[in-house]
Amino acid sequence: MSTRRDFLKTGGALVIGFSLADSLSAQDRSGTATATATATVRGSIAGPPDARQIDTWLAIHADNTATVYIGFAELGQGASTALLQVAAEELDLDMSQLSSVRLDTNVTPNQGGTYSSAAIARGGPQIRTAASEARLALLQLASKNLNAPMDRLTVSRGVVSIIGTPGRTVTYGALVGDKPFSLPFSGSAPVKPVESYSIVGKSPVRKEVPDKVSGKYVYMQHVRLPGMLHGRVVRPRGQSAYGAGAKVLDIDETSIRAIAGVRVVRRGDFVGVVASNEWDAIRAAQQLKVTWNNTSTLPGTDGLHEKMRAAKTEDVVVRERGEIPGPFFGAAHVVTQKCLGPYQSHAPFGPNCAVADVTTDSALVICSTQDIYTLRTTLARILGMPATKIRVQYYEGSGTYGHSCHDDAAEAAAILSKEVGKPVRLQFMRWDELGWDNYGPAHVGEVRAAANAEGKIIAYEYQGWQHNWCTVETSDQLALGTAPAERPGAGAQGINPLTLASMYDIPNLKLVNHRVNGLEYLKGAWLRSPLDLSLSFASEQAIDHLAFLLKQDPYAFRQHNMTDTRWLGVLDAVAKTSKWTPRQAASNLSNAKVVTGRGIGMGTHLASYGAAVAEIEVNKETGRVVAKHMYGAIDAGLAVNPGNIENQISGQLVQTASRMFKEEVTFNNSNVTSLDWNGYRVLRFDECPEVTPIVVQRLNERSTGAGEEVMAGAAAAIANAFFDATGVRMAQFPFTPARVLAAIGRRA
Amino acid sequence: MLDTDLFLPDNPTLPEPRQQLGGMMAADLQIKVNDQNRSVSATPDTPLLYVLTNEMNLQGPRFGCGLGQCGSCSVLVNGVETRSCMTPVSNVAGKNITTLEGLPAWYAAQKKLPSAPALHPVQQAMIDEQAVQCGYCFNGMIIKASELLSKTPRPSETQIRSAMNGHLCRCGSYPRILKAVSRAAQAMNGGAK
Numbered sequence: 001m002s003t004r005r006d007f008l009k010t011g012g013a014l015v016i017g018f019s020l021a022d023s024l025s026a027q028d029r030s031g032t033a034t035a036t037a038t039a040t041v042r043g044s045i046a047g048p049p050d051a052r053q054i055d056t057w058l059a060i061h062a063d064n065t066a067t068v069y070i071g072f073a074e075l076g077q078g079a080s081t082a083l084l085q086v087a088a089e090e091l092d093l094d095m096s097q098l099s100s101v102r103l104d105t106n107v108t109p110n111q112g113g114t115y116s117s118a119a120i121a122r123g124g125p126q127i128r129t130a131a132s133e134a135r136l137a138l139l140q141l142a143s144k145n146l147n148a149p150m151d152r153l154t155v156s157r158g159v160v161s162i163i164g165t166p167g168r169t170v171t172y173g174a175l176v177g178d179k180p181f182s183l184p185f186s187g188s189a190p191v192k193p194v195e196s197y198s199i200v201g202k203s204p205v206r207k208e209v210p211d212k213v214s215g216k217y218v219y220m221q222h223v224r225l226p227g228m229l230h231g232r233v234v235r236p237r238g239q240s241a242y243g244a245g246a247k248v249l250d251i252d253e254t255s256i257r258a259i260a261g262v263r264v265v266r267r268g269d270f271v272g273v274v275a276s277n278e279w280d281a282i283r284a285a286q287q288l289k290v291t292w293n294n295t296s297t298l299p300g301t302d303g304l305h306e307k308m309r310a311a312k313t314e315d316v317v318v319r320e321r322g323e324i325p326g327p328f329f330g331a332a333h334v335v336t337q338k339c340l341g342p343y344q345s346h347a348p349f350g351p352n353c354a355v356a357d358v359t360t361d362s363a364l365v366i367c368s369t370q371d372i373y374t375l376r377t378t379l380a381r382i383l384g385m386p387a388t389k390i391r392v393q394y395y396e397g398s399g400t401y402g403h404s405c406h407d408d409a410a411e412a413a414a415i416l417s418k419e420v421g422k423p424v425r426l427q428f429m430r431w432d433e434l435g436w437d438n439y440g441p442a443h444v445g446e447v448r449a450a451a452n453a454e455g456k457i458i459a460y461e462y463q464g465w466q467h468n469w470c471t472v473e474t475s476d477q478l479a480l481g482t483a484p485a486e487r488p489g490a491g492a493q494g495i496n497p498l499t500l501a502s503m504y505d506i507p508n509l510k511l512v513n514h515r516v517n518g519l520e521y522l523k524g525a526w527l528r529s530p531l532d533l534s535l536s537f538a539s540e541q542a543i544d545h546l547a548f549l550l551k552q553d554p555y556a557f558r559q560h561n562m563t564d565t566r567w568l569g570v571l572d573a574v575a576k577t578s579k580w581t582p583r584q585a586a587s588n589l590s591n592a593k594v595v596t597g598r599g600i601g602m603g604t605h606l607a608s609y610g611a612a613v614a615e616i617e618v619n620k621e622t623g624r625v626v627a628k629h630m631y632g633a634i635d636a637g638l639a640v641n642p643g644n645i646e647n648q649i650s651g652q653l654v655q656t657a658s659r660m661f662k663e664e665v666t667f668n669n670s671n672v673t674s675l676d677w678n679g680y681r682v683l684r685f686d687e688c689p690e691v692t693p694i695v696v697q698r699l700n701e702r703s704t705g706a707g708e709e710v711m712a713g714a715a716a717a718i719a720n721a722f723f724d725a726t727g728v729r730m731a732q733f734p735f736t737p738a739r740v741l742a743a744i745g746r747r748a
Numbered sequence: 749m750l751d752t753d754l755f756l757p758d759n760p761t762l763p764e765p766r767q768q769l770g771g772m773m774a775a776d777l778q779i780k781v782n783d784q785n786r787s788v789s790a791t792p793d794t795p796l797l798y799v800l801t802n803e804m805n806l807q808g809p810r811f812g813c814g815l816g817q818c819g820s821c822s823v824l825v826n827g828v829e830t831r832s833c834m835t836p837v838s839n840v841a842g843k844n845i846t847t848l849e850g851l852p853a854w855y856a857a858q859k860k861l862p863s864a865p866a867l868h869p870v871q872q873a874m875i876d877e878q879a880v881q882c883g884y885c886f887n888g889m890i891i892k893a894s895e896l897l898s899k900t901p902r903p904s905e906t907q908i909r910s911a912m913n914g915h916l917c918r919c920g921s922y923p924r925i926l927k928a929v930s931r932a933a934q935a936m937n938g939g940a941k
Contacts, residue, residue, distance in 0.1 A: 075882065076882030076883060205875070205878060209875055209878065209880045212880050213867070213871040213874045213875055213890060214871060215806070215807045215808040215847070215887065216807070218807065219884060224805075278798045279795065279798050282814070347918060348918060349818055349916060349917065349918045350810060350811060350884045351812075351813075398882050398884030399881060401918070430813040430814055647924070651920035651921060654921075654922055654923065655920040676813060676817060677818055678817065682916060683922075685908075685909040685913045685915070685922050685925075688909070
């Protein structure tokens, strides 16, 4: 039997004589005249397929299984499993009957990029709609087949039967059997009421996990094409200022004369090597002598924040209510808090990789992009061919947590393949990935907050400085001379009004975004929970300190200043689980060498709610800080797969500890210098905290993101725990031993 | 309490280009991978990783840093966890190389089982604990944990953390890996604590 999957594998044309639309009368459906060619040619023509057609989303196979075409990337977050749960629920299929396929611009729908925790938030409703439309069509067919009215039909595991007449059944597979629906959405398909969910809200195991532990899972780094060459880029070790790029002065090809079979590829300032043997390509890239026009325009790690704070900026008031600064004058308690946040790297543990096969009139680009359709548009410009001639396929790489170099790798592979006329596999080396990342931008934050004598927060003001996210990848910039640019305005890359005190009832509030010119700094892009760690670090320390000045317990103080039941829900959940006992922060200070502290913090990224508690240990002699136990609670509305969210919370807590204690991109006046795992340190097993994830299930609220929403609270909890342990407020992270010792020393 | 720096790889700088190796000729080398003898054609300095991935199409060992710092590329060489990205293929001629794919059979041979299980107990425990996120580092995690349990059947949590400390994970899956390794140890000891 030929299945859709086989068809996709072969890439051949699926020709089917008739469609289901033909077997439904005009009374059953309207609008069938717009039947699409989607299913009959899937894989052979450029997408995106029509999002209003059932075939775009779903195929029912003769063996009573189904393929769901999902437009979100599996990144290890379990999105593919959770979205199948949504489909299984609406279709009354078992999870074992469903599978999905990899993203492909010739196959899967365009659901936008897989970022901003959107897979379930945005993708869930889309898949639910598509599955419910398919179910309606299937029941219409079953009604005819069984000669029974639709309202008397019931479905279990894809077997349709008549209520009260158990003998007569028909399966989805028998009704459809690999034929296309050729039906547009009716717009009136009913969706299941939440009360009758039996699959959504449960935690079936992720489908891809067994292959990931056995070695059968095909990561991007494993993809090979026949006749393929191995490529490497040659760039200065570590990027300069984004605006400076890298300028080639001279290439000395005699420097790699001894390595046979290597070809140097140059386009503009883009330099690479290709060879049929991978080790030859690696050695050639290391040994090729290129003279670069070395620029010295960066401020260096030590001069970074000062330069940002003094920069000429484009200022936007992001949110304002009441009167600022009036209430600060004469308030019972006023606190100020700073944050100097570092550049941090996505640092995927497998550097990005892509395989491209570019011919004169077509291109296949296999990569780990998080947005196949947008990348296809960019590649069209770079390759000088229409987007419809380009096919982009997604393979999972290693955890990337935002916009690492995956699109840059795809562009580099495409450029190399075009230049040499053969398929090329481009693998970034460790120093390429860490040195040329689109880093999570550095931040300077200044907050002040005031409370009255009754313990109510009455005024809050936040000023934040950072640059925006890049829009031009390095390969594009170097090869075509495309002018580097950043996204305009403040937007999502500016300070986040949700993380900044939105949980508290504060009558007077002002948030100001100061945008600095990113071309003078490192390349930036979104890194998991963009800016939120820096924002909450400042904001939640200020709130915490008001509680301290009021001699109040920091949890009770927060409760006292909020009324939103969902914020209170996560706060109470994390406090209860961590067995929080009321006391004023820093009220147990000790002269011991190793002291402990606990802290609480809140924040989010987008629509969800997050709260965290951290218990830490500070060695006052060595300056070493270790998180011993971290608790994190997320309310993401309807949790489709709570087990996945628990895993996401655990990961976020550990990654936050890593980012608060270890991670910092370093650079001098000309180049980034943190190019390996000794230069760019991350948390290891020995300092990994115990973690307790808490999912606050809200069955009747829409699903929102859960991949990044507890990091802000966790960062703040760590900072507040440090104060509890030492009586000192940190103004900068990561908490390196040197910074910790300096902070404690200043106090002493 | 652990001392972090004891477990950091002693590899503070990037390797310098090795000009003198440029002219080395490819030669036929005999290596033994997952109990099979293989003849491979590679220059003697070629790191084992590239032979395993490109000539043998194995998907367990994978590129992570090329510097021996992260453990993505780990294999067992005569039962000892080894970074294949830094190990010249000529160094392992005549030795037993075991990759992730060969772990169940390696385990069966150690335990004198009549046949290889589908998965090594460590692999099964990683599934049971749903420890995996992106899973890219799990090759090294599983290889290292298997080595540990072959030598130390009942490790304490501190011993597990120490042994695993040279293996990095971006997703923060360490806590579940720790649980999975303990679970595997229990399973390998017949379920008894």
